[in-house]
Amino acid sequence: MSVSPAGTTPLFDAVIHPPPRLQICGLLAAVDTMEFATVRDTVGVSDSVLSKHVKQLEEAGYVKASKATIASRQRTSLALTKDGRRAFDAHVAELRRITGA
Amino acid sequence: MSVSPAGTTPLFDAVIHPPPRLQICGLLAAVDTMEFATVRDTVGVSDSVLSKHVKQLEEAGYVKASKATIASRQRTSLALTKDGRRAFDAHVAELRRITGA
DNA sequence: TCGTTGCTTTCCATGTCGGAAAGAGTGCCT
DNA sequence: AGGCACTCTTTCCGACATGGAAAGCAACGA
Numbered sequence A, B: 001m002s003v004s005p006a007g008t009t010p011l012f013d014a015v016i017h018p019p020p021r022l023q024i025c026g027l028l029a030a031v032d033t034m035e036f037a038t039v040r041d042t043v044g045v046s047d048s049v050l051s052k053h054v055k056q057l058e059e060a061g062y063v064k065a066s067k068a069t070i071a072s073r074q075r076t077s078l079a080l081t082k083d084g085r086r087a088f089d090a091h092v093a094e095l096r097r098i099t100g101a
Numbered sequence C: 001t002c003g004t005t006g007c008t009t010t011c012c013a014t015g016t017c018g019g020a021a022a023g024a025g026t027g028c029c030t
Numbered sequence D: 001a002g003g004c005a006c007t008c009t010t011t012c013c014g015a016c017a018t019g020g021a022a023a024g025c026a027a028c029g030a
Helices: A019-029 A036-043 A047-059 A082-098 B019-029 B036-043 B047-059 B082-098
Strands: A063-070 A073-080 B063-070 B073-080
Touching (some): A019 B082, A082 B019, B036 B047, B036 B073, B047 B063
């Protein structure tokens, strides 16, 4: 597809591009941290679906999930990693280029 | 996914979003018309793949293909329809919103 | 111990995607 | 007319992604 030449950092990132993950990254890019439930409700997906997408983002090294027990409740907060922010920014820049920013 | 509430024009357009089609629309949005072969080479896909994506865009009413015989050669030129431009613009606007323009 | 909360994982049916190859329409050449 | 080349189209096919439903699991309070 000639979107990202071999041997270069992919600009167009297939891990980030799918709608649910683009939304997740977009949300996380705007804050330091966001709780699992908040992301789930904002994106509008089920627990299982969010969990699966987050897993893919974690495996790509783009998101970090921190489990904590706060006020006797299990809470998972999500955050973009540095790599995640880099990849997201690059992807957004590439989207702008493709769509004629 | 709550990307486009029921009964409204979809902002986030699943027909346009996939990489190859986003590229095709991006190219066509910048010109009046572009030849099949030029789009194919620019996007970097095979004849069959481009043909299939164009077909989907045509079925959505977003792209119009005009066959003409020029200089003894069959030439297909592609262009965005008005609906196509509207949908593309809306999708791009939605991408900006999601990615925090 | 049981029930609840808050994810995670598995199972499954459906859909999408691209490559390869066969098809088909049109015009040129002999 | 027959054959060939050019330019897409369509079909076939295996690989992979995706979401919903449901079962699993760990932690904690009653």
